[in-house]
Amino acid sequence: MTVFHYTITEDRQTIEHLLREQWQAGKKTVHLMRMAKSVTDENGEPIDWKLPLFVGTNLTFSFPEAQSTYVPEERGTLNVVFEDEHIVAVVKAAGLSMHPDRLGQTGTFMNQVMAYIVNQGGQYAEHIHRLDKGTSGVVLIAKHPIAKGLFDRMLEKNEISRKYLAETDGLLKRPRGTIRFSIGKDRHDPSKRVVSISGQSAITHFKVIDRTADSSFVEAELETGRTHQIRVHLAHLGHPVKGDTLYDGSETEDGHYRLTATSVAFTHPFTGEAITIEMETK
Numbered sequence: 001m002t003v004f005h006y007t008i009t010e011d012r013q014t015i016e017h018l019l020r021e022q023w024q025a026g027k028k029t030v031h032l033m034r035m036a037k038s039v040t041d042e043n044g045e046p047i048d049w050k051l052p053l054f055v056g057t058n059l060t061f062s063f064p065e066a067q068s069t070y071v072p073e074e075r076g077t078l079n080v081v082f083e084d085e086h087i088v089a090v091v092k093a094a095g096l097s098m099h100p101d102r103l104g105q106t107g108t109f110m111n112q113v114m115a116y117i118v119n120q121g122g123q124y125a126e127h128i129h130r131l132d133k134g135t136s137g138v139v140l141i142a143k144h145p146i147a148k149g150l151f152d153r154m155l156e157k158n159e160i161s162r163k164y165l166a167e168t169d170g171l172l173k174r175p176r177g178t179i180r181f182s183i184g185k186d187r188h189d190p191s192k193r194v195v196s197i198s199g200q201s202a203i204t205h206f207k208v209i210d211r212t213a214d215s216s217f218v219e220a221e222l223e224t225g226r227t228h229q230i231r232v233h234l235a236h237l238g239h240p241v242k243g244d245t246l247y248d249g250s251e252t253e254d255g256h257y258r259l260t261a262t263s264v265a266f267t268h269p270f271t272g273e274a275i276t277i278e279m280e281t282k
Helices: 015-022 027-036 109-119 145-156 229-236
Strands: 002-007 058-063 080-083 087-092 136-142 161-169 176-180 183-186 189-195 203-211 215-222 259-267 274-278
Touching (some): 015 027, 027 058
Parallel strands (some): 136 259
Antiparallel strands (some): 080 087, 087 136, 161 215, 161 259, 183 189
């Protein structure tokens, strides 16, 4: 069963207000929790949802019906860089598909994450954001439905900072800047995206942090999260990501392109803490 604990931080707060107003949990989730009497006190006794509670009251939230459909699949050791009762941050390898395209499919990142969650006694894991198959780096995973809803809204409101490290072909002349080009689908290739006036707004902030004789190392921060955004924006500047042959990048020996999601940062919606999660980069 999926479970998390929470301590009331505001006098006379009710479960009803906490779930519906503060956390804005989905109607289905709230209904199932109410029917299952799944909010309990320290002694495991169900709490009246309209009862005013006081600061310091310890609660347990359980989700007997919340289950993810990914088939658990263990394939080596998972690189976990942060974890609490609400989320887990895991490093995805380059070349690994993010999630199954059909029910029952295995061999993806989320199959591995699901195996990790099941081994902990859980049954729910849903990604909060995605990385392209060829992109490596940090991915946030929700461990229960309320966390999923909260972090999804934070992502929509640009309240989760996501930084990437890219190695590009050629030497970027500008040391820093902001790329504001809308991105849409390529009419001639469904796997590609292009800069398009009729596309969705896309904003990428960048700064050059190092250079070699024929490449630039660029830190990019997303303000929006369009498909292939960093790859398309850098290619449009004439400096595609090395190895990203889909966007005319030069080939690499291992066949992977050089783009890594290095960090995410946010204010934790359950604890109020400022959280920065980083992975080591060579």
